[in-house]
Amino acid sequence: MVTVVSSRTVRPPLRPRRRIPLTTWDVPMLSANYIQKGHLFHKPTGTLLPTAAHVVDHLAAALADALVHYYPVAGRFVTDQHYGDGEQGDVVVGCSVSIDCDGQGVQVVHAVADDGVTMADVVPPDVDVPPVLQSFFLLDGAINYDGRNHPLLAVQVTDLADGVFVGFSYNHALSDGTAFWGFINAWAEIARARLLGSPREQPLRRPLLDRWSPDGGAAAPVVLPCTELSDLIERTPQTLLRERMLHFSSESLAALKERARQELLATGDAQGAAALTRFQALTSLLWRCITRARRLSPEKETTCRVAINNRGRLRPQLPAEYFGNAISTISTEAVRAPELLERGHGWAAAAVGRAVAAHTDAVIRERVAALTAKPPERDPPAYMMSWHDPCGTLMGSSPRFDMFGCDFGLGKPVAARSGKANKVDGGTSLYPCPDGGGSMDAELTLTPEHMAVLEEDEEFWAAVSPDAPAQVGNV
Missing domain, CATH: 3.30.559.10 (Chloramphenicol acetyltransferase-like domain)
Structure with missing residues (x-):
């Protein structure tokens, strides 16, 4: 349904090199799928963004700036084993997952919809959601645990006959919808300011990255009682809906x-x-x-x-x-x-x-x-x-x-x-x-x-x- 034109990896200019543990509310998401949300836009007119390729360049440059503050989005998951005493010495008693914030990067893909797909084809009124939408998102079928090897965010910019669809595939173990939309809006604000060559409308509300703990101190990772975390991960086939x-x-x-x-x-x-x-x-x-x-x-x-x-x-x-x-x-x-x-x-x-x-x-x-x-x-x-x-x-x-x-x-x-x-x-x-x-x-x-x-x-x-x-x- 789409033809890929280009793909790139966007990284933050700084690499904080820190780890953020997944805690009580994060770990249960590991078996769920990535969040897949997206926006339909009119095709830009004028000289600032004359082609879809310029749109992709613009979004990627603004994304790099946004990742300065939201650097966990450019990371990957890592699994740590936890040890305890056994009769034969130290034994593995559990595993935990953290976000390795080493700037591994976000994937940004430019694609073109086949066969002249229009905006009206994407949002027809009073009918089922059209299957073409499924081709506008990356990492289809990936679960959040796959964030060990996959980007925690993958963006596909799809060029339509008369519009542009920007699809976000976002790891749900990284954050919930409130934080996700906060990130998307911060990215958009940075992009808009870059395009207009003007200061942002208001100072960026920086995210609070430290995880919550009940006692108010530093959050500890959730240690799950298994030698291999994959033992607890479930992949459920999708049903016809x-x-x-x-x-x-x-x-x-x-x-x-x-x-x-x-x-x-x-x-x-x-x-x-x-x-x-x-x-x-x-x-x-x-x-x-x-x-x-x-x-x-x-x-x-x-x-x-x-x-x-x-x-x-x-x-x-x-x-x-x-x-x-x-x-x-x-x-x-x-x-x-x-x-x-x-x-x-x-x-x-x-x-x-x-x-x-x-x-x-x-x-x-x-x-x-x-x-x-x-x-x-x-x-x-x-x-x-x-x-x-x-x-x-x-x-x-x-x-x-x-x-x-x-x-x-x-x-x-x-x-x-x-x-x-x-x-x-x-x-x-x-x-x-x-x-x-x-x-x-x-x-x-x-x-x-x-x-x-x-x-x-x-x-x-x-x-x-x-x-x-x-x-x-x-x-």
């Missing part, structure tokens, strides 16, 4: 929230009604309608799991600039599938709210302490496919991420899309909308069978708004 981008306007989200509020007030749950958010209301709709589409047997139980940011929940809080993983997954209480549907929209929204409210500093520290005291011997809790309950749903990403503020000098992105990594049946990733205004886009993946049933769900499609037309083509 359909994927759709769904638009929910601010008015639709407000109506979902109000419907849930009225249902809760009718049952006497004034506290739940007062605490409702639009996120809870949308999550309730997805959880219930996906469960209905699966036509589960009456005895089957279902839960809704949500990826949640720990930064603001810790005491003291972690700063927004914390560069690493600081997320957990939380879960609603389990409920039998028929009961979930019978209890209604309001109850499901409140159940999500209870799970969020219960995730306090004390709970976070209890989880960390449990994993520190007894690291998992098999299948560490991770964002990997094996633990996903085929009867449950999963909400990831966040509409709070600044996905559309990152102007590299190409103008603001027209659309944000992802590759096929880390997709599960019943998984949803939330995006802000390019025009803001409180709307959200939901990237939903289901098996073909389940998606076909969902497409006949009247309640669901009554809440889905017509796609805001993407401003594609030449401007």
Whole structure:
């Protein structure tokens, strides 16, 4: 689907030569796939970036500057063995992983889409996400543990007939989405300032690279009880899924929230009604309608799991600039599938709210302490496919991420899309909308069978708004 024109390795001008240990929140990511996110841009006009090759040169030069501050992104993972006393002398008792920040580099590839692929082909309205997108990302199928040999970031700049797609393949064990988008926006700010020949709009908010530890001291690496870390790594084959981008306007989200509020007030749950958010209301709709589409047997139980940011929940809080993983997954209480549907929209929204409210500093520290005291011997809790309950749903990403503020000098992105990594049946990733205004886009993946049933769900499609037309083509 694409033809590679060139490939280069971008390195930071300085090599700090330090190691940063992967800790409690980082290690569970090792079996997950790389994050694959990308932006669609109009093809630049004018003389500053006359060709796609100039765009690639521009992005690579700005990336080198960004890596001065975000130098772990240019590193590689290294595994250390830990020894203890045995009858025959020292024996290996465990392994740990660190980021070797020696400037090994980021891969940047320039590619051209075959057969005159246009922007409209990449973001067609009201249909499945087109397969062509998968060819716009590097390191397809790589898991984060492969960061020992692969770059922790690989960028593909794909030239389209009337636009440019910039795809980022980013190691999730390096950091979570909050830190990832902070890095992308810092890179974009540097690129924009370089192109315009002007100072940056504001001083760069430098990342906090030291990993968090419960006692506030230096973080120690997580030592996993195995002689070879590969013994704990799982590679799960990808299943056949359909994927759709769904638009929910601010008015639709407000109506979902109000419907849930009225249902809760009718049952006497004034506290739940007062605490409702639009996120809870949308999550309730997805959880219930996906469960209905699966036509589960009456005895089957279902839960809704949500990826949640720990930064603001810790005491003291972690700063927004914390560069690493600081997320957990939380879960609603389990409920039998028929009961979930019978209890209604309001109850499901409140159940999500209870799970969020219960995730306090004390709970976070209890989880960390449990994993520190007894690291998992098999299948560490991770964002990997094996633990996903085929009867449950999963909400990831966040509409709070600044996905559309990152102007590299190409103008603001027209659309944000992802590759096929880390997709599960019943998984949803939330995006802000390019025009803001409180709307959200939901990237939903289901098996073909389940998606076909969902497409006949009247309640669901009554809440889905017509796609805001993407401003594609030449401007």
